[in-house]
Amino acid sequence: xxxxxxxxxxxxxxxxxxxxxxxxxxxxxxxxxxxxxxxxxxxxxxxxxxxxxxxxxxxxxxxxxxxxxxxxxxxxxxxxxxxxxxxxxxxxxxxxxxxxxxxxxxxxxxxxxxxxxxxxxxxxxxxxxxxxxxxxxxxxxxxxxxxxxxxxxxxxxxxxxxxxxxxxxxxxxxxxxxxxxxxxxxxxxxxxxxxxxxxxxxxxxxxxxxxxxxxxxxxxxxxxxxxxxxxxxxxxxxxxxxxxxxxxxxxxxxxxxxxxxxxxxxxxxxxxxxxxxxxxxxxxxxxxxxxxxxxxxxxxxxxxxxxxxxxxxxxxxxxxxxxxxxxxxxxxxxxxxxxxxxxxxxxxxxxxxxxxxxxxxxxxxxxxxxxxxxxxxxxxxxxxxxxxxxxxxxxxxxxxxxxxxxxxx
Ligand code: HEM
Numbered sequence: 001x002x003x004x005x006x007x008x009x010x011x012x013x014x015x016x017x018x019x020x021x022x023x024x025x026x027x028x029x030x031x032x033x034x035x036x037x038x039x040x041x042x043x044x045x046x047x048x049x050x051x052x053x054x055x056x057x058x059x060x061x062x063x064x065x066x067x068x069x070x071x072x073x074x075x076x077x078x079x080x081x082x083x084x085x086x087x088x089x090x091x092x093x094x095x096x097x098x099x100x101x102x103x104x105x106x107x108x109x110x111x112x113x114x115x116x117x118x119x120x121x122x123x124x125x126x127x128x129x130x131x132x133x134x135x136x137x138x139x140x141x142x143x144x145x146x147x148x149x150x151x152x153x154x155x156x157x158x159x160x161x162x163x164x165x166x167x168x169x170x171x172x173x174x175x176x177x178x179x180x181x182x183x184x185x186x187x188x189x190x191x192x193x194x195x196x197x198x199x200x201x202x203x204x205x206x207x208x209x210x211x212x213x214x215x216x217x218x219x220x221x222x223x224x225x226x227x228x229x230x231x232x233x234x235x236x237x238x239x240x241x242x243x244x245x246x247x248x249x250x251x252x253x254x255x256x257x258x259x260x261x262x263x264x265x266x267x268x269x270x271x272x273x274x275x276x277x278x279x280x281x282x283x284x285x286x287x288x289x290x291x292x293x294x295x296x297x298x299x300x301x302x303x304x305x306x307x308x309x310x311x312x313x314x315x316x317x318x319x320x321x322x323x324x325x326x327x328x329x330x331x332x333x334x335x336x337x338x339x340x341x342x343x344x345x346x347x348x349x350x351x352x353x354x355x356x357x358x359x360x361x362x363x364x365x366x367x368x369x370x371x372x373x374x375x376x377x378x379x380x381x382x383x384x385x386x387x388x389x390x391x392x393x394x395x396x397x398x399x400x401x402x403x404x405x406x407x408x409x
Contacts, residue, residue: 006170007326013098018333021341023095027329030091031311036084039207039307041156041200044077046208046240048125048149051132055142058135062232069215071125071132071145078122078152095329096318099166106175107161108186114158121151160197161189167321195254202247203310206278209241210285210303214296221368234296238289241299245282249275263320270313277309343396351393354386 001009019026047070054067093100104111128145131137165175168191175190176183216234219225252275259265281302288295319328361382366373375383 001170001173003170003324009172010098010169010322010325010327013102014332015097016333018335019094020335020337022334023329023332026091026095026332027315030088030095031315032308033084033087033091034311034314035304035307037081037088038200038203038310039304040077040081040084042204042207042307043211044074044081045149045152045156045201045204046211047071047077048074048145048152050208050212051128052142052145052149055132055137055145058137062229064135065229066233068132071129073211074149075125075129078125082118095332096166098327099169099322100162102169102172103162103165105186106165106172107158107189110158110161110186110189114155117151118155121148121155124148124151156200157192157197160200161192164193164196165191167318169322169325169327193255193258195251195258199248199251199255202244202251203306205244206241206248206281207244207303207307209237209239209244210296210299212237212240213285213288214300217293217296218368220293222370224370230293234293235289237296238285241285242282242289245278245285248278249282252278259317259320263317263323265317265320268316268320270309270316274306274309274313277306281306339400343400347393350389351386354382354389358382358386 051067051070051074054063054070057063058067124144125148128141128148131141132145165172171191175188213234216230216237219230220227252271256265256271265271281299284295284302285299288299322328358379361379362375365376365379
């Protein structure tokens with residue numbers, strides 16, 4: 001399909017009712033809400049692989065302890081990556097609806113399969129978690145864990161395919177009508193990009209390695225975590241992170257080589273900013289590998305920074321792919337609808353911020369003490385704040401509904 005017809009198709013596929021406020025707001029929110037999603041994807045994939053590797057060596061005390069801990073990390077990680085995937089999903093389908101829905105429909109069987117494989121994979125991981133205690137944990141539980149990880153990887157791959165197919169609108173028609181025959185099965189994966197998917201896997205190694213260093217720093221205050229175990233985790237974390245960052249650099253170069261050169265990504269500042277940042281991160285981990293404990297948190301902050309750059313780079317890439325078809329999210333039709341949008345923002349900041357802040361603070365503080373944790377004044381204030389904001393939110397939500405209903409009667 002030529003560029004002009006593709007452009008016309010993309011514009012026709014947009015939602016005619018438009019978006020309720022400036023599209024830039026949705027674009028920025030999409031980029032920034034994707035950061036926590038990918039951070040937990042990376043953490044989950046890395047910790048799951050480590051849990052399984054350590055499980056195979058569970059007759060040694062450090063490995064056995066590490067396996068149990070990382071099994072728990074992956075268990076929590078999956079639930080968070082799923083919850084945190086919802087926000088970018090809402091924004092993607094608001095400003096990139098033609099791309100997202102066309103891609104989903106073209107591989108519909110995989111999208112539906114995604115739900116089942118994620119559910120079955122998580123159940124398998126949970127069983128592994130229940131059974132992975134002590135050096136005599138049964139080997140079959142490890143196989144279930146491996147199956148769970150395989151499902152998570154498959155789901156990540158499906159997410160990648162959906163993202164990537166959306167960038168190639170001039171090929172959709174050929175995929176839908178191959179050799180003149182309409183294919184409505186949705187069973188075909190039409191396009192994927194090895195370096196792009198590989199980059200996310202390497203990123204999982206980097207971020208997981210850094211996490212392991214921060215994990216060792218975090219538990220320094222706990223007498224039930226022996227110092228030699230924490231040193232073992234920190235050393236291994238540094239090694240994994242350096243190898244991951246090196247692999248990321250290679251895969252990023254390969255990725256850029258794979259992007260059509262006329263899209264100009266080699267000259268894009270984000271490509272070089274990302275490359276430079278990964279190199280600096282690798283150097284920082286390398287320097288911290290033998291130093292005093294305590295660098296883990298700083299490196300974690302750098303890891304979040306890297307994920308932010310990846311998110312922006314990914315969006316720059318999407319804009320470059322769609323530019324030949326005159327598609328720009330910024331030009332989306334706007335039908336201003338201020339009250340619901342204000343309510344959404346207040347919910348995000350008020351309920352999300354306070355409740356999220358409370359949960360994170362409670363988890364952070366309670367994990368640092370052995371045995372029973374007594375909440376301090378800050379945590380108590382956060383608890384009251386988050387509960388109050390939730391009550392106000394529920395009242396405002398239901399109240400607005402009743403008010404609109406009464407006005408229309
Ligand atoms: C184990 C499960 C999952 C894994 C491993 C995973 C992994 C990934 C990866 C690697 C990407 C980047 C793809 C690319 O840029 O090529 C991605 C993107 C994304 N994921 Fe996930 N994901 C998972 C589950 C979910 C779930 C349950 C949701 C929604 C509730 C979700 C929402 C998204 C969204 C919205 C994007 C960005 C799509 C776009 O901008 O085009 N993910 N995910």
